[in-house]
Amino acid sequence: MFEFIVNYYNYWMYIGLMMIGFYAMMAKRNLVKKIIGMNIFQSAIIFFYISTSVKKGGATVPILEYAHGHATHGIEHGANAIDVMQYANPLPHVLMLTAIVVMVATLGVALAVVILIYRRYGTLEEDEIMKLVRRG
């Protein structure tokens, strides 16, 4: 059991972060805190994707100096073919760049909406806003 936790610590951390974010979104009364929770929640998913691409044992960024068919004079054919174990999977990183853009856009829209709410009610505490709404 201990091994299970230690060997997969990155996934445990992602689950932990995700639950913190989820809790903040559900339970916090302040709207800005809810947004912060939302951001933690989204970041946790980004951590999850990134940690799936990691390979242990010194795998690095896949920058290929001599890719197939280029500048292979003097070197045996196929000697520069990619050895997948040497390189971290780049696709999750690329996907997460897109997800970060989405996250920033969501954050921007959410903050803009919070500004609208503040201008209308003069507070960001959900229970106080609900009181004002009920009073009409």
Added chain:
Amino acid sequence: MTAQIPVFIVVIPLLCSFLTPLVGLWRKDLCYYWSVLALSLCSLASIDTLFAVIQGGPIHYRMGGWAPPFGIEYVIDHLNAMMLVVVSAISLIVAIYSKRSVEQELPDRAVYFYTIFLLQVTGFVGIVITGDLFNLYVFLEVASLAGYALVAVGEDGAPLATFRYIVMGTIGACFYLLGVGYIYVSTGSLNMADVYQILPDLYHSKVVLTAVAFLLAGLAVKMALFPVHVWLPDAYTKAPSAASALIAPLMTKISLYVMIRVLFTVFKPALFIDLLPVADIMVWAGVIAILGGATMALAQTDLKRMLCYIVVAEVGYIVGGVGLANATAIKGAILHILNDAVMTVGLFTVAGIVAYKTGRHDLSDCKDLFRKMPFTMAAFVVGALSIIGVPPTCGFFSKWYLIHGAVIAQHWAFLVALLLSSLVSVVLFFRIIEIGYVFQASHGEHANGAEHTAIDEAPLSMLVPTIAIAVAIILIGLYNQTILSNIIDFAVPKL
């Protein structure tokens, strides 16, 4: 050139959306005509694609010429060809309809309204057309973000409703993204057709089962399935009339489309019918959604809010229909996606006209409407009859297939829920029709009968689209066999 038509469906609204502010700099009133033009071209491209699919089978479009599974692929089969036509045609009709309503509700913000309107449509068609799981997530967020912006500019209280929508919508999208991540981890692919080939060997992997759970939970939030529907009524009630007429019929239907796509073309139907109890859960979720939505609709005194709860109930029809997992019920569910989109947009356009004329949308504002606006109310009655399920309107036929499917599956609870909700719809709409016939007799002078309220019909730019939708409801009903045999029969998977 003709091979490029599928990509135009997405590219036209996207580019035109970014050009709208420039058009607005030159002449503000041109933005309306500009977006109508863009959406007309988009609709033409979709209709052309639909006929191409009917004649020649599914179309595969490779973005930038990259072969799948490495590149992003657009796949248009019978199901999403139909959805593309539904989405682009309804957005065109709502765009035509929106002119006067936007002038009244958002007088100095029309330029930005149409920018986001086109972006919203881009998101919708993108979700429908793509054959890539991650690309779908991106378009889902494009559609959601545009939706948040459109809802937030609505009447008093709209920002608060939007905030809840953002929080719930983000949770839904994140769950979907996690599900995609789990699928990617276990298969190494994001292309739907490729995943479909790889997955069956992995069906007993816990990672794949978790992916199913995450995907369905995320989509359930996005489609407003009953217990997680709470964001929907507030958001769509407070949105501007034109925005709610666009988003309310389409967003939920598109999420339902994604659910069907994920269950049938990413996973094999055998997974969720035989291996997992997903189908049973879906039928019961459908039953709860139908009963919950119908009950809540009865309690409303606001016209738009009542329609929102009807949307919630209709989501239950389709989820339950897919969950019944026999060919008849799935046929009914897919037909109901088409029908419900058309019926809901019809009712929301009428609610928009009521809001345009009276400034409010309470049920009590419907007084005397049959005399003031006979044509609008005729369209409303057609939409109402279709929701109730009276032939020859289209709502009858999909409900018929759903009921037939429930009988085949011998799922009596779903059958009872369907019939009960039809009864509730009768009560709901006849209540409005009764209010509509209450003539406001001023101070008891009605006895002499000389007093007549003048006809005060909606402006033509609002009335014509509304009537067109009512005609479409009847035409889809009359030609439902043509639609079924040419399109939907191909979309139903072999079980």
